[in-house]
Amino acid sequence: MKRERVLEKAAIFLLPLVLVLLMSSPSKALTLIKPNGGEVIPSGSMYTIQWSGSPEAVSFKLSYSMDYGTTWTVLEKNIASTTCDWEVPKPISNKTKSLMKVIGYNDKGFKVETDKSDAPFTIEVLRLESPHGGEGLKWGDTYPVVWTTSELRAAAASAKLFYSVDGGMTWKQIVSLSGNPGTYDWTIPYVSGKKDQCKIKIILTDENGLVVGQYVTDGFTIGLPIAGEWQMNSFASLPWWLRGKVTIGLDGSLSGILEDYDDGPGAMISGRFKVSKNYTLTVPGFSGLLAVLDSGKTVVVLTNVWTGSYRPGTAEMGVITKMGTSYSLADLEGMWESNGLASGAGAPWWERATISVGADGTFTGSTVESDGSIGSVSGVLGISPDGVVTLAGTDLRCSMDSGKTVMACTLSWQGGATTETKIWTRKGQSYSLGDLVGTWRINTLATGPAAPYYERGTITISDGGSFTASTVTNKGTQLNYSGILAISPDGIVTMSGGSNFQCAMDSDKTVITCTDTWTTGSPGTTELSLWTKK
Helix, strand or coil: CHHHHHHHHHHHHHHHHHHHHHHHHCCCEEEECCCCCEEECCCEEEEEEEEECCCCCCCCEEEEECCCCCEEEEEEECCCEEEEEEECCCCEECEEEEEEEEEEECCCCEEEEEECCCCCEEEEEEEEEECCCEEEEEEEEEEEEEEEEECCCCCCEEEEEEECCCCCCCEEEEEECCCCCCEEEEEECCCCEEEEEEEEEEEECCCCCEEEEEEEEECCEECCCEEEEEEEEEEEEECCCEEEEECCCCCCCCEEEECCCCEEEEEEEEEEEEEEECCCEEECCCCCCEEEEEECCCCEEEEEECCCCCCCCEEEEEEEEECCCCCHHHHCCEEEEEEEEEEEECCCCEEEEEECCCCCCEEEEEEEEEEEEEEEEEEEEEEECCCEEEEEECEEEECCCCCEEEEEEEEEEEEEEEEEEEEEEEECCHHHHHHHHEEEEEEEEEEEECEEEEEEEEEEEEECCCEEHHHEEECEEEEEEEEEECCCCEEEEEECEEEEEEECCCCCCCCCEEEEEEECCCCCEEEEEEECCC
């Protein structure tokens, strides 16, 4: 109790003294107004420094620091006003830790007050608009590198761009450009897996090779070219399909909840794709699976053979289409070619169709089947905002790729005893043999006597339509064959001597779908082939 009374008496004694001191202490009058922190000031520009005056100060001195106050450079002395026009320095790189300091002097020349920037500001020489850090890029894409330049200490005679995938420990040159164009279309290089410590560096040099500007971006990520949202449609040599949306990460991770023909909705899928430089896809743990990405990067085609206890040996083909940002009925309007293949009770069987879709989704078309039957089709299609196409009264479900030139469909008929896949390709304005020239990847699935059967490989087509192909079957048989192809003005591909063989090319000219009936080996076998431009 005695200690508390002592403290109480002390407080009563000291309180008036504290109040007197506070009242007698003058408030701070000299205040730096700008730059006071956070500003981005172009190098070489004229910038007006501003501060509030002090009753005692009659002159002022300004100093600036570009290293957070470690060193200071006097800008001007004996300033009578409270503003000063500053010609901003021209360093070779951005100075993000810059400070300004003002000192006030009285009429006797004594320092009476000082103030400085509350936080650092930036003197900006170069800025990379893209990439600036934080982006997720995909190798193989073309990405615009864009930069802006403030005034330099000398004119830039060249600009060199570099990239790093290890946070700047090592660098590889992208390009050396004449002058300082401010933009360059960069083809993002192949990287193994996902790299999340990537950077871009730009160095500007004058005519004597001296550096006059340089900049390094914050980190960004380079990942696989298949990253994004996709729709999967898989089909097998027996009655079965698997369909739905899947998400692929920049690291190739795959996840989705799909609809299974046998088990209905709720089938979970997961895994991780690996992608080679030539856009071949594999999934560790699935030795029989191999997939390819078309040159338009909107369609993945895979073939696989099932292992394990569930129907081992079954051959499978999958078509995975890249999802676009939005879809409407207008995306369906136009002329399409369809190639379909059946499994189950209805096999062996294929169907080809030429279909016209109206602005309201109504369609009509003519068909021809593998047995020579000719027919017609009609109905009304609907399309969801995410590109899923349906036909009322059926379980038909299609997915349209982001290029809006290919649709992959699955459906069932005969009470579910038969399943079918259809690939629709939008017809282009005109075609020539030149559209065939190049190397294509082939994936084929067969139903009927030869099933289970798949075939995959490459076909190389020359200027005159002659081709050589090399493929391997699910049984490991190596096949080599050659021939001559022709293409009609409306994109229908035929083969000399192949009376049952016919294909259709999409309007982007990166995907070809074919149907055929075997006349040798296992006669009567029907097949569907997808060719993707390499």
